[in-house]
Amino acid sequence: MLIDDFLSQSAESWPGKTAVVCAGERWSYRRIEEASNRFARALVAEGLEPGARVAICLENSIETIVSLFGVLKAGGAFVIVNPQSRTDHVRFLLRDSGASILIAGRRHTDVATGAGTRVLPFGSALASAEGASDLPRLPRSETDLAALVYTSGSTGESKGVMLTHRNMTAAATAIGGYLDNTADDVILSALPLAFTYGLGQVTTAFRAGATLVLERSFLYPRAIIETMRREKVTGFPLVPTMATLLLRQDLKPDWFGPLRYITNAAAALPRPRMQRLRETFPSAKIYSMYGLTECQRASYLPPEEIDRRPDSVGVPIPGTTARVVDDKGRRVPPGVVGELVVAGAHVMAGYWNRPEATCGALRPDALSGETVLYTGDLFRTDVEGFLYFVERKDDVIKTGGEKVAPRHVEAVIAQLDDVAEVAVFGVPDDVLGEAVAAVIASVDGAILTAESVRRHCLRHLEPFMVPKAVEIRKALPTTLTGKISRRMLRAEKAGTAA
């Protein structure tokens, strides 16, 4: 099974059915099937080799969906790049992925200069293959690379997670199974397609022949609520930041009758907010889920368990395993904290061009010898085997659904001449879950302001990585071994925030 088989099969079963609604346009499955076939032809005509990477730097849009299916049908693998990314980051992604082609809108056409990547505007590529609606004939397999999805690790260097067709169809089939997705579903997603959570909405919707209502962002919750009511949305994937923004609105429970389910992932939803979601959306079942880019989704809590185990992220998704192990890889008893390891067809093929990192994450299981994914997340189970997230093994900050590596932000701040020492860490935040905070010790006689630090960060980092709070001091607290203690600073800041 290939990912684009989901599209082709739905186009055959429901040709006239609306597949995607976005920015006032409605495209049927047939139209997306034909446009992506044309797009694949255009890419082959451009000389795209099998297995070659194509970067797509476009907003959440129908163009992005046609592009990604076109890339797959042309035998390539796609890399979705957030168009809000800073130029430095886009260049890094192009270089690291070795993308030969960049599909871009008008803003990023100059980015590829010097990166050895050709820029192909979406419109002209599609127009160049006008008239051709059949597919290029290519030998393809479900073990082919389908996508590189970039994720930030503790060191801050973004790594490309290699997902094959099989990885992504397996995840979509498991998720679509427990959510009971059917062709009657209308799923509204404002999640970036550069994330597996966002991308998974396309694969699960297309697998079921459902309608996907795609939003550019969650900047205007009110507009999203109007769209939900107009389109009679049945499925609504969220991250906690979106839930918070949504619940600030004055909402009437009877507005959302058709809503069948809400999913939450990326970080845990605090209990009171979960309760308010349930009151506001009485018809919706709520699924708490846990996942990471390396396997897309690892577990979900069946909604009927939510009252008994409100803090659990549930059980492994269908057809996979997720176990808690000690540092020798042996399974630990209920209640004991260990690292979560995940196995199944949804687990990535490895990190792109990073054999060492791949060996660290994908290791043989102590007992069975099968390859398992070490998640870097500490978990425990209850006596019935339900999973509970405890904490990250590293210091990665999760803010508004994005991961930020403290060391990456620290390295950028340390470039400033007046900075003697710097520590970056997460502090609790009502909207973002965690907010990025920086405490800096300046060199003697320095004139350093919080604004100048944030301005410097904004020029060199993605906007979500820029510290919301910057404090400048004479010295930073250190541990007994002389290392700067993020933990002490975090505790101190969390104390003052409470």
Place this chain on the structure above:
Amino acid sequence: MEPLTAELRKFITDNFLFGDASDAFVFSDDDSFQERGIVDSTGILELVCHIQEQYAITIEDEELVPDNLDSLLKVARFIERKRREFPRAAASAH
């Protein structure tokens, strides 16, 4: 309209770009905040608070939509319209 967009531009530059009005963050009066990534979700809330205080207008939940808020020009037009609708509230604040 011009003094309005200039004031709003200053607010956005000062608060979201930390005073950096250099080439790196050039944006036009009708550039979409959403597409350019100029303002994030918490930023929109700050912008709305600023508009309510600075221009003595009340913004309803229903009005928090991109047509009213997603560029400097759209915000300026929205403020003008609100001022016409409630001229006394605006006048008494000055």
